[in-house]
Amino acid sequence: MRGDVVDALKKCAEALQHGNSRLANAEMGRVLDLAGKETEPRTRRLIRYFAQALACRAYGLHPKCFSFQTPDWKYSMCEGYGLFHTVGWAIEDVVKGKRKVHVIELVKHMNGYEQWASFFYGFYDLGDLTHLRLSFLVQENIEFSKESEEKLIRASSHLRIGLEYKIFSVNSFADIDVTLLELQDGEFVVVNCMFVFSKMLSEALALEKLLLTVRDVMKADIMIVAEHDANLNQSNFLLRFDESLEYYSSAFQDLNEYEYDYDLEIEVYYRYQICNMVACKGSNRVERHQTWAQWKSSLFRYGFSIFNLSTDFAEGHFWVKWENGIFVIVSARPEKQPLIFVSAWTTSTFPFKSSGSNEVSCVAKVIEKSSRCSDIDV
Structure with a gap:
């Protein structure tokens, strides 16, 4: 301009x-x-x-x-920048060596089967994984059509793993009834949050409630966070x-x-x-993007620490670069302007303190x- x-x-x-x-x-x-x-x-x-x-x-x-x-x-943007594949690489990285994995997906209105079809076809080696459970927590209720279910099943069949999936309608990610998820012993739990956190910043304590739930109730082994990398919440x-x-x-x-x-x-x-x-203005401004540095500081404070993703998955892809343990979706221009980051988090050893014209x-x-x-x- x-x-x-x-x-x-x-x-x-x-x-x-x-x-x-x-x-x-x-x-x-x-x-x-x-x-x-x-x-x-x-x-x-x-x-x-x-x-x-x-x-x-x-x-x-x-x-x-x-x-x-x-x-x-959101779906179009994720497809355009190859974000589904990038998040898929991150999940593939964190679940290696696990036999039973439960991915809890927080989505607003995306067609989940399309996203996971992209995930599955992007996976190359899931090692010992024999069973995958997908739980979709959706704010706007959607149901898989027969055609959609068939696509999801075909997308997973080439990996030769057992697949279960359910959709749960929720009013707010800040108040999730975790009993619906039927968490099981021996499952490796991954919570996937793509562009969820930034839209919760306009609601008082909403993000804090979700993070407490992920950490202390779901007891997630890994939390995947993807957000825009931009200082637009001033x-x-x-x-x-x-x-x-x-x-x-x-x-x-x-x-x-x-x-x-x-x-x-x-x-x-x-x-x-x-x-x-x-x-x-006020709570009507739901787009509240922050930089990677700002999110990192917040999640440290909320009791999480970075899980370093492997560099192997970023090699050879012009739109993804590996930087200090995270994937960064960058522009294709020479400047490599950061656009979106994909990160993985584990529970840290530090105690969490709640904040109360x-x-x-x-x-x-x-x-x-x-x-x-x-x-x-x-």
Whole structure:
């Protein structure tokens, strides 16, 4: 994104923050003018996404007012960046030498069989594993269709292991009825949390409750954590806006230069994140991404320690690099911008301690255009 566009967006954000509607209106007009002159279609859309988010903030609108092209942005993004395979490598690494494994999957609305089909076909050597139990804790109830079950069974059959799977509907990951899981002696328990923690930060003590459950009730042997590696949870709006501009400009540049099978869906996923992080306040801001360093500090404090993943799984894959015991999904550009991390955790020996706007006339044009535009126009 060009410097003049970034300058206009930042000045518009500052004006909104300080209640200067006249200046915000002028800067928004400049943003729209510069967006129209942008020659790269995807970058032009990115500018409009940020303008839309500022418009929503000005009018106090929630991003749910706008329709997005696909209901399952997370699945598309995971497929596009090969994240299912990367998490699969991590699980394969931690369960080596185990005969009975129970994976407890925390998901919101993803089709679990598709994810695990990717996992199974990515596995190369599960060693002594003879039996695998999958428990899906789902916030939005889904059931496997007959076709879905057949895909899951076929995906596991080539590994010649016994497979069980069940779906459990839960209202909140902070209040899980662990008795439903029927935990058994002799099972190696893995709890898989992909983009779960960041969406719990807006609820008081929710993440702490989940971590206590994973550690002290489920007594998980390993916890897998995958999250965006970005400093986008600052309470100061202007600082958060600046960081968002930098992160998504880099991510969109990557999409501009390299074609992914799911690049359009990834863009839509990012569009939702931008709108939520910029427009929403308080608990409505559910997208609360943090850096790897911030998550590491928090999980240390909550009583977990890093399980070092093997370097072997990251070799030869341009989008994954091994760094201090974790996998980092990076952009395909030379700078290797960190996008997402995949980490594994065990219970540490340290005890856990519980913690107890004014309207802007010009932005209406952005709202109108963004709400009815498919954003595929070039």
